[in-house]
Amino acid sequence: MTRCLWFDWAWVDERWQERVALDIDAAGMIAAVRVGVPAEEAEIVPGAAMPGLANVHSHAFQRAMAGLAERGNRPGEDFWSWRHVMYRIANELDPDEVEAVAAMAYVEMLEAGFTVVGEFHYLHHDRSGAAYADRAELAGRIVAAARASGIGLTMLPCLYSAGGIGLAFEPGQRRFINGIDAFGRLHEEIAGILRREMPGAVLGVAPHSLRAARPEDVARIGAMFPAGPVHIHAAEQVAEVEACVAGLGARPVAWLLDRAGVDGRWCLIHATHIDNAEIGGLARSGAVVGLCPLTEADLGDGIFPGPAFLAAGGRFAIGSDSLIRIDAAEELRQFDTSQRLRDQRRVVLSPEGSAGAALLRRAWDGGRRASGQAMGRFETGARADIIVLDRDGSDLAALPPSLWLDHFVFVGGRRVIDRVYAGGDLRVERGAHHAREAVAARFRPVLRRLAETL
Numbered sequence: 001m002t003r004c005l006w007f008d009w010a011w012v013d014e015r016w017q018e019r020v021a022l023d024i025d026a027a028g029m030i031a032a033v034r035v036g037v038p039a040e041e042a043e044i045v046p047g048a049a050m051p052g053l054a055n056v057h058s059h060a061f062q063r064a065m066a067g068l069a070e071r072g073n074r075p076g077e078d079f080w081s082w083r084h085v086m087y088r089i090a091n092e093l094d095p096d097e098v099e100a101v102a103a104m105a106y107v108e109m110l111e112a113g114f115t116v117v118g119e120f121h122y123l124h125h126d127r128s129g130a131a132y133a134d135r136a137e138l139a140g141r142i143v144a145a146a147r148a149s150g151i152g153l154t155m156l157p158c159l160y161s162a163g164g165i166g167l168a169f170e171p172g173q174r175r176f177i178n179g180i181d182a183f184g185r186l187h188e189e190i191a192g193i194l195r196r197e198m199p200g201a202v203l204g205v206a207p208h209s210l211r212a213a214r215p216e217d218v219a220r221i222g223a224m225f226p227a228g229p230v231h232i233h234a235a236e237q238v239a240e241v242e243a244c245v246a247g248l249g250a251r252p253v254a255w256l257l258d259r260a261g262v263d264g265r266w267c268l269i270h271a272t273h274i275d276n277a278e279i280g281g282l283a284r285s286g287a288v289v290g291l292c293p294l295t296e297a298d299l300g301d302g303i304f305p306g307p308a309f310l311a312a313g314g315r316f317a318i319g320s321d322s323l324i325r326i327d328a329a330e331e332l333r334q335f336d337t338s339q340r341l342r343d344q345r346r347v348v349l350s351p352e353g354s355a356g357a358a359l360l361r362r363a364w365d366g367g368r369r370a371s372g373q374a375m376g377r378f379e380t381g382a383r384a385d386i387i388v389l390d391r392d393g394s395d396l397a398a399l400p401p402s403l404w405l406d407h408f409v410f411v412g413g414r415r416v417i418d419r420v421y422a423g424g425d426l427r428v429e430r431g432a433h434h435a436r437e438a439v440a441a442r443f444r445p446v447l448r449r450l451a452e453t454l
């Protein structure tokens with residue numbers, strides 16, 4: 001059965017167009033886009049419609065530590081001391097808690113305009129480090145949380161097969177570890193869960209990083225898993241780059257470009273510390289960089305070289321990684337303003353025209369590639385993922401359409417999001433997810449327990 005939503009304004013073919021009807025089929029995909037048509041027999045939706053965004057990098061369980069690691073306990077707090085807190089949280093959660101935390105994260109993503117999540121899933125085993133009787137137990141909990149929230153899912157099971165470059169595993173990593181053969185079985189079981197329970201989901205693969213996956217596994221991962229996106233953390237921290245040069249003889253992004261067959265299937269998460277040769281190589285490879293600017297700022301990672309990368313033709317998408325904040329507009333704003341602070345200039349990422357539109361265009365395009373989902377555009381065959389901006393109760397009422405995306409990215413953000421549809425289903429109204437209260441009621445006891453434990 002086809003439904004029809006009608007908007008007096010919608011972002012179609014990279015511009016605001018008037019009187020737009022979206023026909024949506026029973027599978028939640030766009031069956032037709034009609035521009036300049038009357039609203040006859042359609043459901044009239046007030047506001048301005050634009051495509052939903054992909055959140056290409058999430059570790060859902062980390063939503064339970066947002067705000068719990070902002071205390072200076074010793075001099076020299078850094079990414080590596082944060083990681084020890086993360087291990088403690090990861091080693092506390094039982095399956096019901098993982099599901100409750102993930103559901104909260106996904107509800108908040110939808111409220112923020114993210115309609116698909118790339119879940120980089122590395123919490124695999126029980127609290128002792130042994131495999132669950134159902135080895136895909138926790139992946140199943142992620143799928144259940146995604147289904148309950150209505151968010152689209154790109155599942156990225158993570159191969160975590162090393163403790164560090166040349167290092168033994170730490171006890172804190174015990175729930176993450178699989179050899180390549182056990183990982184292959186886990187991946188197959190996750191494929192089965194998705195076929196049964198979420199046939200619209202996309203399945204990819206995620207070697208954790210050159211720190212935490214054996215280099216020989218990373219080199220062959222694309223060939224071993226020939227379908228779906230390949231995601232990997234790379235060059236987030238200077239110490240990681242130095243360890244890679246010392247242990248593998250090359251910087252991590254250079255190593256991946258030379259040895260792992262990086263191409264358009266790949267998404268390199270962070271890629272913060274890259275030199276000019278890596279910038280050019282990454283841009284030519286067709287890979288997407290998954291920027292997580294709010295997390296990168298919170299963790300003190302560094303600032304991505306945006307102008308040089310974009311000038312080279314590089315592609316990016318956005319992700320919320322540690323989930324310290326969940327906000328699509330704010331990720332884009334943080335990316336842009338971090339460049340301005342470093343360069344002491346304004347509007348450095350888009351020298352011509354609307355910066356908001358330029359950032360969103362790239363995030364829609366990069367998000368479609370890195371998630372492997374048909375999204376990011378209103379066109380036939382795409383997911384019916386729709387963000388509806390409130391045109392009456394916000395500054396948008398006073399602004400011409402040419403300024404709406406600048407307002408969304410730099411000023412209003414999620415405050416001006418009224419409705420969000422994911423896969424054709426209305427999940428968010430007046431900025432709040434329909435299941436927010438019920439999901440929050442299951443999440444808060446978990447947060448309380450963790451806050452008392454730490």
Ligand SMILES: [Zn+2]
Nearest residue numbers: 057059233321
């Ligand atoms: Zn990450």
